[in-house]
Amino acid sequence: MLIREATVADAQAIATVHVDSWRTTYKNIIPNDFLDKLSYEKRKALWIENISKEGNHIYVKENGDGSIVGFISGGKRATNQVAHSGDVTSIYILEEFQGMGIGKKLLTKLFLKFEELSYHSIFVEVLEGNKSRFFYEAFGAKVIKSENIKIAGAALTLxxxxxxxxxxxxxxxNVR
Structure with missing residues (x-):
């Protein structure tokens, strides 16, 4: 399986992974009617913009037939005022490909880029109910803050x- 930098031509496949992963990851966390209404086309437009934006670093994981089964994105959020730091802004892997080490490989690829950029601190935001938070913890991330937010009317902890x-x-x- 290949990990490579994303191109605009990947936007549709990334959007599909994004929407499908949201529907499985956030089921019973975010209201299901909100998840059902997610649009592949709107996500495609978002990913065309994200891939085209200077300072965003997006990598995809292809399976043996060249289909994209996961992706990671990162850079520096506008709200991040910490010097020499970056943000993991998203990482999603299709449910049937989870637990195969793809997340670690994607995270490593992005962190190598961050190391190139001399980022010393890296942040990620995750909903408390999202089990992927244990993945981050397993690789040394520490909770530094929590916030109450609302998504689709649901009160959640970020x-x-x-x-x-x-x-x-x-x-x-270090293989986990």
Whole structure:
């Protein structure tokens, strides 16, 4: 399976992974009627914009037949005022490909880019009910803050994690 930088031609496939992953990841966390209304076309437009934007770093994971089964994006959020830091803005893998080490490989690829950019702290925001938060914790991220937010009328808790040490991600011998 290949990991490579995303191109605008990947926007539709990324949008499909994004919508399908939201529907499985956030089922019973975010109201299902909201998830049912997610649009592949709107997400495609979002990903064309994201891929085209300077400072965004997006990588895709292809399976053996060249289909995109996961992606990661990162850069620096406009709200991030911490010097020499970046943000993991999304990572989604189709449910049937989860648990195969793809998340670690995608995270490693992005963290290598962040290392190139001399980012010393890396942040990620995740809903408390999202089990992927345990993935981040397994690779050394620590909760530094929580916020109450609303999505589709649902009151949720957003956790903000930080990595000050990327060794658990970048060490090739650390397989989890």
């Amino acid at each position: 956790l903000i994690y930080e990595w000050n040490d990327t060794a658990l991600v970048l060490n090739p011998n």
